Amino acid sequence: MKEVPKSAWQRSRAMVGLAAKVASKEVGSRLRNLAASSESKTVQTLAARVEQAKLLAESLGRMKGALMKAGQLLSIDAGDLLPPEVTEVLAKLQSEAEPVDFAALREVVLADLGPEKLARFEGLGGVAAASASIGQVYRAHVDGAPVAVKIQYPGVAESIDSDLGLLEKLGQSMVALSGRKVDLGDFVNELRQVLHYEADYVRERGFIERFAAGLAHDPRFVVPATYPELSSKRVLTMSWEEGVRLGEWLRGAHSRETRTALGKAVLDAFVLELFTLGVVQTDPNFANFLVRESDSGPRLVLLDFGASVEFDAAFRTGYAKLLRAMASGDDARIIAEGIAFALLDARESAESKALFARMLATSVEPFAPHRQPFSFSDAGYTTRLRAAGEQLSRSLKYSPPPKRLIFLHRKLGGIFQLLKRLDVALDLTPYWDAMTGA
Secondary structure, X not given: OOOOOOOHHHHHHHHHHHHHHHHHHHHHHHHHHOOOOHHHHHHHHHHHHHHHHHHHHHHHHHHOHHHHHHHHHHHHHHOOOOOHHHHHHHHHHHHOOOOOOHHHHXXXXXXXXXXXXXXXXXXXXXXXXXXXXXXXXXXXXXOOEEEEEEEEOOOHHHHHHHHHHHHHHHHHHHHHHOOOOOXXXXXXXXXXXXXXXXXXXXXXXXHHHHXXXXXXXXXXXXXXXXXXXXXXXXXXXXXXXXXXXXXXXXOOOOOHHHHHHHHHHHHHHHHHHHHHHOEEEOOOOHHHEEEEOOOOOOEEEEOOOOOEEEOOHHHHHHHHHHHHHHHHOOHHHHHHHHHHOOOOOOOOOHHHHHHHHHHHHHHOHHHOHHHOOEEOOOHHHHHHHHHHHHHHHHHOOOOOOOOOOHHHHHHHHHHHHHHHHHOOEEOOHHHHHHHHOO
């Protein structure tokens, strides 16, 4: 166990060192490939990518905070784009991050809650039950009841702005090398806001209680109960909930009926979040979910609400209008709505606008009536969408990542990956009707 680097200087030095190591691996790989056969080049390139991924996972896992979160997002967003060997290494940042010694976290509890409340936790300490980018979770007991105590790493909240400043500079320099004129400022500000959300456990507790009330009518979902008197901005105490980690559950053998039931539950939860509650838990990390078996089918245990983002009625109305345009097949309509919704910069070329329309039209193919029930293991759809996205990305010069949709679509991307892993085919008509107001 190691301490989290706290000062901006320490974290900046670590990032510079990491960048140098990754670059060194890349240079070494290219030099070896100069004299290698075509088959050998492929093997060596993959080996270099795995080594680079290991460096990223180990270094960002130690850094915690915004830098570790960036690595987590990379492992999720990569989806099918990276070799499975690389994705597997980066995925460790989602659930197997290097833990921080409890002594440092005990001081956080003591400072926030005081000695009397600290004494109410029976068995608090030892090995963390989970280690994440913002804090660690411990199992303890309060008045004989099992509880989960999430404790924030010291100094992580204060390092968010400096971490993202460094990431923005590095990212902007990479964009400049590609010849694009994209300003990453809005995107980084959106990321900054969500990370500050995640570091505010008072805010998270409020959303736990809001989700618990909103999902109370549906037995398929389990939301922990909170302990307000034993919580603060850096300490969050909840009921301990049993279940199998989603990633582990997916590796097991389950009937198609069970897998389909879980897939429907995930989609139902998303539609309820966005269009009824007006708030979406936007982090699709599998470590945020447990599965609990029951006689009536699988139950989904929701664990982490730090990345919850609210979407007001105007946004939801505009989003539904955009979806209807995407399904129309009318390029001019798709482009106009894309510009109005700040997804596309009006200065882009006619070719880029056409590619934009093509990608958005492709993205809603799963909802087309003739595709029902849609099979999420359809490799052809994934290939077409990936190709359309890559073409569009190469052609854009002015459009930054869509800050209004980046976290919402990250959640949707995570849901798609989960449904693909479940290997299910679902009739998506009811979900399309709910999202578009049809």
